[in-house]
Amino acid sequence: MTDIGLRMLFGDRAKYAMLVSGVCFATILMTQGLALFFGILGFSYATMTNIRAPIWVVDPLVQQAGDNQPLRDTDVNRVRSVEGVAWAAPLYVGNAQARLLTGGATQPLMLVGLDADTLAGAPTKLVEGSIHDLRQPDSVVVDARFLEMMGALRGVQLKLGDAFEMNDRRAVIVGIAKVAQGMAGATYVFTTWDRARHYAPAQRRMLTHVLASPAPGKTEAEVAQAISRQTGLRALTEAEFKRMSARWMLFNSPIPYVVGLIVGIGFIIGLGVSGQTFYTFVLENTRQLGALKAMGASNLKLALMIMTQAGIVGVVGFGLGVGVMSGFFAMLPEGRAPLVLLWQIPVIVLIAITLICMGTALLSVWRVTRIEPAIVFRA
Amino acid sequence: MNPFTPSPETAVHLSRVDKAFRHGDLVTPILKQVEFTARMGEMTFVVGPSGCGKTTLLSVLCGTLDADAGEVTTLGHALHQMSPAHITRFRSRNVGFIFQQFNLLPTLTAAENIAVPLRIQGVSAGKAIPRAREWLARVGIPEKANERPNRLSGGQQQRVAIARALVHEPALIVCDEPTSALDSATGHQVMDLLRETGRASQRAVIVVTHDPRIYSYADCVAQMEDGRILRVTASVPDAPHSTH
Numbered sequence: 001m002t003d004i005g006l007r008m009l010f011g012d013r014a015k016y017a018m019l020v021s022g023v024c025f026a027t028i029l030m031t032q033g034l035a036l037f038f039g040i041l042g043f044s045y046a047t048m049t050n051i052r053a054p055i056w057v058v059d060p061l062v063q064q065a066g067d068n069q070p071l072r073d074t075d076v077n078r079v080r081s082v083e084g085v086a087w088a089a090p091l092y093v094g095n096a097q098a099r100l101l102t103g104g105a106t107q108p109l110m111l112v113g114l115d116a117d118t119l120a121g122a123p124t125k126l127v128e129g130s131i132h133d134l135r136q137p138d139s140v141v142v143d144a145r146f147l148e149m150m151g152a153l154r155g156v157q158l159k160l161g162d163a164f165e166m167n168d169r170r171a172v173i174v175g176i177a178k179v180a181q182g183m184a185g186a187t188y189v190f191t192t193w194d195r196a197r198h199y200a201p202a203q204r205r206m207l208t209h210v211l212a213s214p215a216p217g218k219t220e221a222e223v224a225q226a227i228s229r230q231t232g233l234r235a236l237t238e239a240e241f242k243r244m245s246a247r248w249m250l251f252n253s254p255i256p257y258v259v260g261l262i263v264g265i266g267f268i269i270g271l272g273v274s275g276q277t278f279y280t281f282v283l284e285n286t287r288q289l290g291a292l293k294a295m296g297a298s299n300l301k302l303a304l305m306i307m308t309q310a311g312i313v314g315v316v317g318f319g320l321g322v323g324v325m326s327g328f329f330a331m332l333p334e335g336r337a338p339l340v341l342l343w344q345i346p347v348i349v350l351i352a353i354t355l356i357c358m359g360t361a362l363l364s365v366w367r368v369t370r371i372e373p374a375i376v377f378r379a
Numbered sequence: 380m381n382p383f384t385p386s387p388e389t390a391v392h393l394s395r396v397d398k399a400f401r402h403g404d405l406v407t408p409i410l411k412q413v414e415f416t417a418r419m420g421e422m423t424f425v426v427g428p429s430g431c432g433k434t435t436l437l438s439v440l441c442g443t444l445d446a447d448a449g450e451v452t453t454l455g456h457a458l459h460q461m462s463p464a465h466i467t468r469f470r471s472r473n474v475g476f477i478f479q480q481f482n483l484l485p486t487l488t489a490a491e492n493i494a495v496p497l498r499i500q501g502v503s504a505g506k507a508i509p510r511a512r513e514w515l516a517r518v519g520i521p522e523k524a525n526e527r528p529n530r531l532s533g534g535q536q537q538r539v540a541i542a543r544a545l546v547h548e549p550a551l552i553v554c555d556e557p558t559s560a561l562d563s564a565t566g567h568q569v570m571d572l573l574r575e576t577g578r579a580s581q582r583a584v585i586v587v588t589h590d591p592r593i594y595s596y597a598d599c600v601a602q603m604e605d606g607r608i609l610r611v612t613a614s615v616p617d618a619p620h621s622t623h
Contacts, residue, residue, distance in 0.1 A: 007487055377477055
């Protein structure tokens, strides 16, 4: 009987295409919404993605990665003195303005000052140059996107060895790194902590973070707890800091509402278009279904037939939708768009699509159970 | 208590059957204390003017509609005492249907349409389709096995419907206006086929019609009017000039 149901489904190609399109469109919308959500969440902790350290120590008032509250310079040594800490290094993260040596408009950027001795937190993906060249005078490692933006907006393509101005001081490019994009599209420029103090606007305190690592035999979590307990500062593992930043973003930005709206609209469109089309499909086949009932097809058999039809529409529509989105994501430049297709997203969307198809099928089954087989005798 | 004792010749027996349709507070009686009998091996016609309850009678006697009151005994089964699920199973095994509008599934081929009653009974496609093809040959259009209904003429569609009604060898065949959508010549061909296949295997064939062109095929005619059987005759009624 299910093969008869499938023949009924595939036989009406226009209706079948519309049903599949509805599910496909819903899949695309929900996938895109969720990918956007996780992508923006990723932006919220881009600092931790670009500057890797097992433990981050920050001011107790800090609530998220973008919140750079200054620490005392002595805090680095206080952290080092905690038992279980293998090493601790200063870090500066702040804003700066870049400009060509010839002048012109400025380009905002995220300035990162690394400990000159350990270079802890240095970018891991260097496209050109060497991170060790940061020990040369005026040297900086720039984000590859910084060069593109300077080229596109200022008309000059900077390259390795070229110089530019950062907060009116000369900076020489000794390395080009590939890093994750942060909020508001900020590009990253890395230098040493000491040099960052010269580039950054003068402040009494120039330390924003202390990076640390646990000694062998100690876990990150227990060392972070020990640092918090003994220094009164906030010490977090990398994962904790990411989670805290993402949570802050969830509760303090309109992003969840925007994304929730997109996902919700996707779900409603899926339910509306697919549900209505499928229900209409069943209504239009009322006479045929009535004939099958008259000939002895039980409600259970017809229900299975309809569930199979809905299942096929769901699987094909979902597959097409995920396929389209995968292709779309593959075409996007890496790390640029705030879209991340985690494996969990198709799973979540599949659950939503299953709910849509099941709801639609149950509504149609309810309709079929109410069809009187005697309807077939009416002209 | 049912005073009726079924004999092997009795296919259908209705006793004091009432049926009414309700639309809100409005109750429209359709069948009123109907008494009706059809025998095996005979072609029984139910005739009468439009709205007299012929189709409702047909629906009740084959179990697609429940009677409000009275007793319905079909092929020895007391339908009025059976659960809906049992009646559905009963229909799938014992009743063949021929509809006015054919009601063939448009997305299936002729052979697949004929196989539907077998498929409903759980017969696999591999076994059902060859049997359907045999029946297609018996109704005279073996070459149309792979054609969809929209590629068949009205007469060919009704032949497919007849094959579908017979493929599972039911003891009772119910026909609702089987010739009203057909021209005269095709209508006679279809009726010849029905009579031949019905009588050959001692089936009961019950035909609801007000097509006077085919009255001569009847072995027995029950004339209905206003929800009641007026008379039962063994031959063509005098003047059944009803119109739609």
